[in-house]
Amino acid sequence: MSKGKFDVKSVMAWVQRRWSLVAFVVIAALLVPAMVYFAMGMMASKHNEFQAQVSKDSSDFNTTAITYKVPSLLPGESGVEWTYAPNEVVTSRFKEALDRQQASAAGVVAEAVKYNKGDRAPLVAGVFPNPPANDLAKAKQFWRVLVSDGQNTLLSMINAKPPIANDYLAQRLNEHRNNFLQREQGTDATPNGIDRLSEEKRKALEDGMVAERVSAYVQWGQKLNVYATTAIFNLPPVVEANTPSPLELWDWQVQYWTMQDVMRAVADANASAKDVGVTKSVVKRIDRLTVDPVLPAPQQGGAFVDPAAPAAPADGAHDYAVSITGRKSSALYDVVTANLVCVVATKDLPSFFDAVSRANMMTVTSVNLSKIDPAAELREGYYYGPDGVTRVEMKIEALWLREWTHELMPKEVKVALGLEAPDPSAPGPEGGVPGGTPAPAGPAPSGRRAGSVGG
Numbered sequence: 001m002s003k004g005k006f007d008v009k010s011v012m013a014w015v016q017r018r019w020s021l022v023a024f025v026v027i028a029a030l031l032v033p034a035m036v037y038f039a040m041g042m043m044a045s046k047h048n049e050f051q052a053q054v055s056k057d058s059s060d061f062n063t064t065a066i067t068y069k070v071p072s073l074l075p076g077e078s079g080v081e082w083t084y085a086p087n088e089v090v091t092s093r094f095k096e097a098l099d100r101q102q103a104s105a106a107g108v109v110a111e112a113v114k115y116n117k118g119d120r121a122p123l124v125a126g127v128f129p130n131p132p133a134n135d136l137a138k139a140k141q142f143w144r145v146l147v148s149d150g151q152n153t154l155l156s157m158i159n160a161k162p163p164i165a166n167d168y169l170a171q172r173l174n175e176h177r178n179n180f181l182q183r184e185q186g187t188d189a190t191p192n193g194i195d196r197l198s199e200e201k202r203k204a205l206e207d208g209m210v211a212e213r214v215s216a217y218v219q220w221g222q223k224l225n226v227y228a229t230t231a232i233f234n235l236p237p238v239v240e241a242n243t244p245s246p247l248e249l250w251d252w253q254v255q256y257w258t259m260q261d262v263m264r265a266v267a268d269a270n271a272s273a274k275d276v277g278v279t280k281s282v283v284k285r286i287d288r289l290t291v292d293p294v295l296p297a298p299q300q301g302g303a304f305v306d307p308a309a310p311a312a313p314a315d316g317a318h319d320y321a322v323s324i325t326g327r328k329s330s331a332l333y334d335v336v337t338a339n340l341v342c343v344v345a346t347k348d349l350p351s352f353f354d355a356v357s358r359a360n361m362m363t364v365t366s367v368n369l370s371k372i373d374p375a376a377e378l379r380e381g382y383y384y385g386p387d388g389v390t391r392v393e394m395k396i397e398a399l400w401l402r403e404w405t406h407e408l409m410p411k412e413v414k415v416a417l418g419l420e421a422p423d424p425s426a427p428g429p430e431g432g433v434p435g436g437t438p439a440p441a442g443p444a445p446s447g448r449r450a451g452s453v454g455g
Contacts, residue, residue, distance in 0.1 A: 065086075066085075067082070069081050116361055116400065118360070123256060128409070129411075147236070152230070155230065157263040158270065160225070160227070161228075163227055163382050164220040226270065226278065226285060227286070228285065234290050249410075262362075263289075265362065285343035285382060292338075325363055334399070337365075339393075339395055346387070371391070
């Protein structure tokens, strides 16, 4: 190649001798723009991805929310709910509200237990929760207090007395008749002097005898608020040679507490008649007050709890096939049913129902009303006053909170109610092994099943 001229042949010869270098330079020249192009594309894609992620994170943060809740303490009522973004202040406020609610609920429970328990204590000290085994003297003391002192105490709570005694009434009527004959016949008066009276005088004597009878009823009725005697109660079997089981003793005790509350309701309803007498009473007569057995009937084999039966609801679930309240015994309380037959002033029936609910945790669940013949009642010595009256048969449901009764329950009762597992080595309710074969029958008990204070 001559100087100053571009010699193509020389150039081509040079390229041929150094083709690899030329190829590298050409490829490098082409690759740089391509790399720049693709790099810009990748940067744009990564930028878009990053921008999308930032947008998503921002959106998630703005839309993330927590539902704060303060549940209702009462069934059927809605609590407080608020959905809001996570916030330390809001979280703190809701925690304070929950703490206050829990403290309030604990206070309500404490007051409910205090109200339900009241001043109740065992009839005889030293019997619950650990009844002395085979202590016949203590068992007889418990029965005596229950039947004699206890039931008389129940009647005194409502100022109850029997109708006027026939002997006393006959004495007053005889005195009235003799005084009438003395006035009419003077010294010639004799018990048979009625035959010598004129028709007019005889009618006057009859009217006077009726008035005297009514006067005697009224005067006697001023001394009482309710006609009732210990015959209204179904007594437990007499304790003689056999010591009652802890199950029987507990059954009698809870039934007595239930009867106490019913009598409190009667006394409350009759409060305005306290110093007036039965003519102003709401509840004028009680014919019967019994309480259904508290403990379940023993199953075949001597066990009180049927292993196949569903467990008692822990939260007081309702079963409206049982009663209008739907309540049945659960881990929270025992449901006990009292049966009351009484004569009530018809116009004051609602006020008596209200008094029942005020006495304790009691509810009237069933009522059956029937008419009364006042003349027939009067002949039996029951004078109710001028107001209309109705015979009432009712069932009253009482709740006993286990929060406090549990502390007094004998172990055998806890096993019977399914609150504790039975001791496999201990005798069963009927003298056998729990859930197994009962022991041979001993002497036949006098009376009904354990705990049958009520009918």
